[in-house]
Amino acid sequence: MSTEEELLKVQKQLQSVKAEYEEYTYAVSHDLVASLRQIEGFSKLVHARHADQFDEKTKRHFDLIVSGAIKGREILEALLSYSRLSTAIKPSTEFACTQLIEETVTQLSSLIDKTDANVSYGDMPNIVGDFTQLQQLFYILIHNALHYRTPECSPIVLIDVQEDERQWQFNISDNGMGMSDHLIGKAFTILGRGVSDKEYTGVGMGLAIAKSIVSLHGGKIWVTSEKNKGSSFYFTLAKDIQR
Amino acid sequence: MTTMNAKLAEILLVEDNEGDIELTREAFEDAKFRNKLYVVEDGDQALDYLYKRNGKEGFATPDIVLLDLNLPGTNGREVLEIIKSDPVLKRIPVIVMTSSKAEKDIMESYDLHANCYIVKPVSAKKFIDVVQHVENFWVDVVCLPVK
Incomplete structure (x- = not known):
């Protein structure tokens, strides 16, 4: 195989790894964000409807569920934004x-x-x-x-x-x-x-x-x-x- | 609650996760010995507390330290290294409690003379159980150095 052919082969492999990486990152982060949003959304819903029946400790626990889910979503979104940088470059x-x-x-x-x-x-x-x-x-x-x-x-x-x-x-x-x-x-x-x-x-x-x-x-x-x-x-x- | 032990254990928790702070507090509320739990949320505050400086002059030297590894600012590894290099502070048992199962973290913590290494259980009930086991062992069973 000539040097040029070898180079083309490596470039092709690199493209395929890049594509796989993008697909993987998208799938993982999308599914995880969806789960976290579900926790956040339904916790808020239960809190809104039933908070008057909660004692102080349960209220604190609920706040922790919501803040934990929000934090997780924020971290994931920031990681996703980071991972997108190198794959989503627009022309200068x-x-x-x-x-x-x-x-x-x-x-x-x-x-x-x-x-x-x-x-x-x-x-x-x-x-x-x-x-x-x-x-x-x-x-x-x-x-x-x-x-x-x-x-x-x-x-x-x-x-x-x-x-x-x-x-x-x-x-x-x-x-x-x-x-x-x-x-x-x-x-x-x-x-x-x-x-x-x-x-x-x-x-x-x-x-x-x-x-x-x-x-x-x-x-x-x-x-x-x-x-x-x-x-x-x-x-x-x-x-x-x-x- | 069972019979109160006369001993008063002073515990320093170095932890930045609100949920884990809450669970640890709850574990201590139900502990069978009297205790005072102090919480600091980053490594620099932990060092201020242990060295009684920057507004933390009045606090007691803790009997044990519960230390998370991933902390903002000065991280848990650095805090552990500083404690265990200090001729006086090194006597305080440091219990590393972290969500990391990585062998590197476990080895590194013991290399830095952590007294034990515990992976935080995911389940809240197990988390409280583990904290209570840790406290019973380190406060009730173990003979701690005289302060």
């Missing part, structure tokens, strides 16, 4: 980054109002990539900057960009709760969380998804942070994107 387009940020800020407007936050940015370039994925990236980073705030002060979020001939380097910084050094190394892991759910809700998938999106756009992501002072997330996006 060129667009104004200002438009992307404006749309993201609009999506987050209720959280911005609630926290009395200030999100500011200067001149932004036209960039190249998958608009939906890059919007998800900005959403995750800006949302985190607002969500992981300190109780004492309103969030201040600054978005900045620099460029050289090969890439853009973005910086999204905040005055939030920050991270201690040993948490920085774990920040981008799948389902990794720096704080408990009680303090700050979340499933621990945002930064893993952010990392994957940046990597699919030929870039790198990293963070500098100081506990109780704030965090600065940096990421690069390649200008000449090869996928």
Whole structure:
């Protein structure tokens, strides 16, 4: 078999594994989400109809059934969103980054109002990539900057960009709760969380998804942070994107 | 409830899952010895508690620690390692309670000197049974170090 034929064979095998993986992920997550939704839905129904007959302990148990099912569904949806990233890449387009940020800020407007936050940015370039994925990236980073705030002060979020001939380097910084050094190394892991759910809700998938999106756009992501002072997330996006 | 034992067991539960906290509380409510259960929800709070710092100065050193492995922030493995490397804290029995059946987690926990490793049962009734067995053994049967 020639080298070319071997290469074609391997490519074919890879395609078939990819297709199988997509089908498997879809089937498993769809069925699991359906089961969790069933638990959540019927528990709420029983609670609505019969809560007046429950004692305190039973009420707590019911709340735990509902919150457990919701959490499971959220984790599964986040894992599904993560697994879809590499299989659902759209062709790159060129667009104004200002438009992307404006749309993201609009999506987050209720959280911005609630926290009395200030999100500011200067001149932004036209960039190249998958608009939906890059919007998800900005959403995750800006949302985190607002969500992981300190109780004492309103969030201040600054978005900045620099460029050289090969890439853009973005910086999204905040005055939030920050991270201690040993948490920085774990920040981008799948389902990794720096704080408990009680303090700050979340499933621990945002930064893993952010990392994957940046990597699919030929870039790198990293963070500098100081506990109780704030965090600065940096990421690069390649200008000449090869996928 | 059976006859109250005079002993007061102070137990630190390091657990972030609300359901497991609730079940553990219930197991202790029905325990045959007097107990005080303190709950912290992540590894950093557990260390603050054990080292009596960051607002947790007033708390008693626990007789036993029930430790989950997958915790936000500093995880259970790191907490276990810190406890067992400390000349004083290392005497406290640490019972690892986790949903992981992975051999790697079991080996690693014993390598880090966990006093025992328990896989959380899925059934709520069994979960309460197991917690009660653990407590009876570690509080009633075992001689604990003097604090």
